Amino acid sequence: MVGGDGERLPGVVDDAAEDDRIVCHVDMDCFYASCERLREPRLRGEPVVVGMGYESGEPHGAVATASYEARAYGVESAQPISQALERLPRKAAAREDPALDPSEAGHYRPVDLEYYREIAAEIKEILHECADRVREVSVDEAYLDVTDRTAWEVVDDRPLAEGYARHVKERIGREVGVPASVGVAPTMSAAKVASDHDKPDGLVVVEPGDVRDFFEPLPVEAVHGVGPVTARKLGEMGVETAGDLAAADPDAIRDRFGERGRTLHDRARGRDDREVRPTGRPKSLSRESAFTEATAAADRQRETIAGLAADVADRAEGKGALYRTIGIKAVTPPYDVHTRERSLPGPVADAALVREVTLDLLTEFAGDPVRKLGVRVSNLQFEAAEQARLDGWGDEATGTRTGTETDDAPRQSSTDGQSSLADFDRQE
DNA sequence: TCTGGGGTCCTAGGACCC
């Protein structure tokens, strides 16, 4: 969406855009698969499926990331590996089975998060060099505020910001060796949608003043924050596109969806005043695990909960986190999610207590078949020493805010956006 | 698409307090 600038007077350089921010959204393309290709270059150009819970040769697990070549066969994120294998057999299997065509087969690899994090660290180093403020959303995604590094000014028919974004993208490609899609816009939400608009290997620029036109023809699900449920409800109201949403009566939207509705309506109109702010510390820590089949066996359930409780407590300790609330999640067939939690009088870090409380909460589901169990601690507080050290970093005066570990102390921001430590590639 | 794991934010009712 470069160009399309009818408003600016010839010879007038950029006055109108002076206070427009420049936000980049950088989104790695099928990141896990790209990482696998990095260490195994023969996978380039081949269908690659990275599965979690997948072990070489086994049919269990779920698709974490599929390369675009694999997606062409109908392999998608979150799909069971067994289903992916039906659409795209394993290379090795295809070579042994005369009924299969090895050229119509793919490479399956288990998730190796440690390795992906190493690659992500290299990318993030570049991002922090390219921007004063970076918000890391997940291993493979970040927002950059580059307002002070470039401009919307149009030179040779292109905004300078486009060249800058290209520079960021090319550095990642050249120095790390993985492809990225980049969106550039005056707001976070528009930048996000822009990076998504031409994947993979895309670069989409939405200039100030063009945001609403950019959104207008897109399906309403393209708006960040509109999922299947909201899209369906909006559809019932005759709202199919982002343009429809922008044009809809704000009161009607708000009546139906509350405060969130107003936010979505604003975004469809190109309004989003969230600032790019470094990722804060986590608000909860959890771990969950699914049974291959729903089980009502009390000993298996208790064993699972105890294991998860130990993991979570361990992770919290590693992060120096104290917690005041301990909870469990139990998913019963067909897929009913139940949560139970208990708050303590004060913050603790106590593995034995996590175990005790979660096992006690589990008794409510005694005799029920469950297909998945989870343990969560929340109401986190970080240890005093840690707190002081980190607070020292976020010194506004010296401008040394470093991003990753900077505190997220509440400021005037209305919504804080989503921040997740998710490891999954987006579903497309 | 019957469903993997780790997060965030919002809403709504009830308890409790002043």
Next chain:
DNA sequence: TCTGGGGTCCTAGGACCC
């Protein structure tokens, strides 16, 4: 005894995101 309005905390569930 009847009843007001406001605030906070806690819990459970829901929607969404990657």
